[in-house]
Amino acid sequence: MSVALESLSSTVRLSSGHTIPVIGFGVAFGFDKAGRDPRTLTKPAVREALKVGLRHFDTARMYNNEDHLGEVIRESGIPREELFITTKVDGTFHGYDTTVTSVNDSLKRLGLEYADLILLHDPLAGKTRRLESYKALLDLRAQGKMRSAGVSNYGVHHLQEIAAAGYEAPSVNQLEIHPFCQQRPIVEYCKAHNITVEAYCPLVRGKLDDPVIAGIAKRINKDSAQVLIRWSLQHGYIPLPMSSSPARIKSNADVFNFSLSADDMAELDALDQGGAGAVSWNPVEAA
Template sequence: MAAAVALTLSSTVRLSSGHTMPLLGFGVYQNYSATPSVLEALAVGYRHIDSAQAYRNEADVGKAVRESGVPRSDVFVTTKCLNPTHGYESTLGGVDTSLTKFGFDYIDLFLIHDPMSGPERRIATWRALIESRDKGKIRSIGVSNYGVKHLQEIQSAGLELPAVNQIELHPYCQQKPIVAWCHEHNIVVQAYCPIIRGKFDDPVIGDIAKKHLRDPAQILIRWSLQRGFVPLPKSATPSRIRSNAQLYDFTLDEEDLGRLDALDRGKDGAVSWNPVDHA
């Protein structure tokens, strides 16, 4: 069933941590001078910025938040630690390094970026994030690119489950078993690559875009929102940053949603690394 359609740019979801997260995020992957685009995004009305240690732009994001005039408390900022830095002590140190780079007193959401470090280091990293959260350095903790077995690994260790799992998610790659497990266990699903990296040649997407007088990216992001996900579109182009947020004066009907759902290609539909099956 589609999510409720009464969505706005300020719509949020409550995480299991008790904190709220804006439903629409702004990604800064491969944006190595991110300050101008984040300033534009905040001016447009985005209040959720998705960064990572590996993106090398935490300092730029922090600078933009300070220069924007938007109170820090109104901006939800995410970062992540990639597998080469996984481990208990290295993760504790990495949290402090990210705080310094951002210039923040706390990080809203910290994710394990991927499961590729193996079971022992994954759990050690998760324990470090729990400790950093308990010390007030992080408000919510989560994971990215985790398959069901990785989530069950946390559960089997007797540790609290993530508040968020960020995975590749769009009509071509819907990852339904992971989504179902997350929904069953109150884990919010964030969608990266929600606009399929601009691969808009599918006639179904084009037909629905024409029907609503919208561009394909807007159709794809709206699909993600109505399916209950938290999409993270990225762009460094001001006009695209604005249009990707203009999603709230139209609604995809059940026929539209069904046609987009039918585009699922499983793992073959992935356009990114999608390491959800890693051992």
């Protein structure tokens, strides 16, 4: 996809046949430096994200803010078909029946008849319950409860067990992805099997003072966060930056009027530290 054709409204097609915006907005807020409850950050942040044109929002049962996201969506007056909403079922609720319950509960809290994408949040429940949960997602999709089914934090062996069970590949695998944690073997498997890769923690949780990143940002007159988001886009990932700052939300979406050179990309690629570079839980090696 050439830079000239890219925009905030650009989409890519998932293996399910549905489209997904090329950039999303993460709403997994933790307590900020002032100690504010993360739920109080969700609504104003989502309003700002909608204001700048973002239409793709990523939440989860464990974030405890599905209801707040749903309220802002309804208040916005934006037609449902113009929005892309993702939520997740964490390992605590894995298993066929509990996954069905979790999905129905999430839809009720969101106030939606369907989600655009539902992910298994982690692979921590073990093989049997993982596969039961994935089968539940496929059945719920057939019932119209979601458009696409996927996974998160799945390593190659987790994806291979889905294939071995005879199930179709997930539409999405959401991973911690940034220059310091590139998850290359998993990404290669996903690309080979038409699994779209979403990148959470694309801004390395605000650790933006690396001299390579800062140097590129200075050279092209952009900020470090914009450089990191652009790196994700140019690798074909769907980044999910998050912020509660209106100015930052706006600048994080302003990444379609420039591109990183091949040399810039190579410099950033060289920062990879494998799993040691993760800044989140990254349970891709779970048994």
